[in-house]
Amino acid sequence: MEKAKKIASSVGAACARAGIAIGRLFAKIWKNPKGRRGLIMVGIVVLAALLAPILTPYDLHEYNVTEGLQQPSFSHWLGTDKNGVDIMTQVLYGARISLIIGITTGISVTLLGAIMGIMSAYFGKVLSVTILNLINVLLVVPTLPLMMVLSNISSSYVMMILIFTLFGWCGTARMIRAQVLSIVNMNYVRAAELSGASKSYIMFRHIMPAVAHLLIMNCALSCAGFMVAEAGLSFIGLGDASVMSWGKILVAAERDAFTSGLWAWVLAPGVAIFFTVFGFMQVGYALEEIFNPRVKRKKTSSKDSRSATESADAIFASMEDLPLEDAKTLKEAYLKGETH
């Protein structure tokens, strides 16, 4: 009982610490101009997805063919589709699936990549060779045709996430592996080994903190990537037919929007995809600047080069030596002052 309590309290403390760290990270992103822009954009999309039922009075499955193909109006801001379903409603509900797919795949790919990368770099030769060969095989498997074949078995989005994850971790794993290999050869790791450190100690104390920033950055960027991939796959007809996604809106629009002049039908899902992906990318770039300050410094130094050269002349003037005569009198004055 005592032990359980102790474990519970230590787990609680760990969670609290992790929470504080995450909070601090978000505060840092918020301070970065790109990061703030990205967070606001992603925040808007997340809110839209969560509050979709409140934001729109219409239902996604309420067909009303008589009101089909209406131009944008006050009651239907972006018009309606062939079945009379409000397009605004579709876009709002579509955000849900795009976000779910983007975020879950982004996170699971990063996690799997990190585990495989670290294992291949730090847990012996056999694992290393196995994982590297696995990566080589996976990299040449054509994902798209495979996806088409597998969608015959199950067309659900769970399947899509699964396939994305299974084939998407290779890049992350290779990046992490390279990073870990360079850290393992650092002398501070050897110093720790000399003191008797175990593999897990070195992994959690030295390796994980060193690659954490790469993982977070990679996660944000791959979220954006998979959202685009999802839209593309939905567009060619893969994915669950009963769930609305931005890709599906585009398929429907492709058939009827141009003949009926409903430009908003095409534009809205496109802009939504762009908006969200852009937001995630901005967060990713902000994280890159936060963790790798060199990226940012380069940019600032190229700015306002003019004002800088002007003050350089003042510094040059201050480097001028004292004239010998003045120096002589100064020294005499000093020596006199000392004797008094």
Place this chain on the structure above:
Amino acid sequence: MQPVLDIHGLKVLFRVGNTYIRAVEGVDITVGEGESVAIVGESGCGKSVTGLACMKLLAQQNAVYTAKKMTLQTKDGHVHDLLSESENGMLALRAEQIAMIFQDPSTFLNPVMTVGEQMDEVFLYHPGAVTQEDGKAAHKLSRDEAKRLSLEQFRRVGIPDPEMRYKQFPHELSGGLKQRILIAMATACKPRLLIADEPTTALDVTIQAQILDLITTLRRESGMSLLMITHDLGVVRAVAERCYVMYCGKIVEHGYVRDILEHPLHPYTKALIDTVPGLDDRVERFVQIPHNVPHPSQKPSGCFFSNRCAFCTGICQSAMPPLREPVPGRQTRCWFDKEELWEK
């Protein structure tokens, strides 16, 4: 007499963000014809920057620099003003009049070309420098001629088995051989001045002895001037006649190497010499200089060495002494003469 290299009042700043780092704060250096001159100093004292400035190779690195005078006299007696020289003009001067070798030879060799091809290029790009020596007019060299000259040059710098080395890639050669190749390339056009920036720091002691010997021999043969940049007073003594001691971007002492090593004038030079014990006697403890070399943005006020100097007084902390000449031919940047300090 007009010196080969004449630099007066060279000042260099590096831009980091919105602030400037003071790298070189007013340096005067002259190198006479056939003379061997050294600049000694620790890392961050501005010695390498001075070397790069002589070649006008500072442009890329966010550097701002100025000088009152920077001239180079070429073989035909013409005096070039390096400050106003265009980039194209500098291209012609480099290699043929002024050449440079560096600490890490592998970064200056292209890894995907054989060293022979890289050696040939020097001759192909600068045919004038080679053929005019024989009294013939400059003409474009053929590949075969270039190869013949390259092999000859490899032999001159003591590369064993030049035919085989000619076909090898940089990664197949050891550090000492790569440095020899670089020296071969730098001296191919018989430059008037060779700037050597820590050429032996990355090498082993026995190889260092070989390379220093090679540089001295080449210099004697061709009458080339040498500007050796190093942190090692032992290297200075082995190759140089005259020497400048730099600390925190300023020259603190200047004079003939023998004089400086036997009777240093500046407390920094004296401390540096004292930290290296002779081989004859065994010491229990080493003479040490307190504190660390200050970061360029945190140089102390007054004399830059004042915070580490054993003889520091009030005036040292308040004003930077000028470079004065207490003994003819020798300069020191200290408020006091050595008689006032350690020979009291």
Place this chain on the structure above:
Amino acid sequence: MGEIILSTNELSVDFRIQNKVFGSPDILSAVSKVNLQIERGEIFGLVGESGCGKTTLANAILGFVKPTAGSVSFMGHTLTRTTSPKVWRQARRNMQMVFQDPYTSLDARMPVWQLVSEPLYINGERNEHVLRERAEELLLRVGLGRDDLDRHVFEFSGGQRQRIAIARALIGGAKFIVCDEPVSALDVSVHSQICNLLLDLQQEMELTYLFISHNLSLIKHITKHMAVMYLGTVLECGSTEEIFRSPECPYTQALISSILQLHPTADTQKIILRGEATSPVNAPLTCRFASRCSAACEKCRTAPLPPLTNIGNDHFTSCHLALQEGSHE
């Protein structure tokens, strides 16, 4: 002769290089049959050029690489190829290392107190108060202050970082320290600071150093015994004073003559060696220096390298020439 704290017995480390698809792999013999004896409380110098195996030898002693043959004896433990990792770990408790480059030997993400007290943390001490206290104690000892405890590595200069690394090596009470070129990455004007610090600590805490360096004049001043390595073999070893007084092996002579001295009175005839060290891949059993040696005779090139032999006054050499002269007398 004092008590031996560490000795190696015919210690060899080979690396296999498989760069052909078929056929047997090349053998790179990085360390070959090395016998060293280090007394408790002395500083033992190990000199040689880069690639001569001195770092591999240190790694084998510390257990980072397993010896191919031979053994290391350290404070009652005999460590060989077949020794279990557990015993290695136990033996290593009393060994520590000071690395050449203080920039890669300290984790930049940790504050100084964590860096210094890491060995204690690894061995189970989790009380932050105790860790900080011990770290402070050691920092004061190496010439840093209490204010430095919470700073990060990037705020320190090279010399100060090396002091931190030394503090970390000493905190666990190790008695045997391998110093791998501890000053060569530092500014010239701080060399003596770090050397003096190492010497003071050695006296105060009765430490034993294996001091690896290519700086012979430093070795001469601080060590009692030394060994000269060339391509994995020890060519000469024994009392530092004796070796500098009358170096027997031509290689040692060349090394000593290549020291760049500052004072002209000490000038000697310079010996400039031909060529460079070949690679120790498939190295012969003969003297590995013979191909560069100006005095080499037929025997040097054909007969196997003799074992280190005492030629008097605590001076051992494996040079044919020196041994022949000895037998003539």
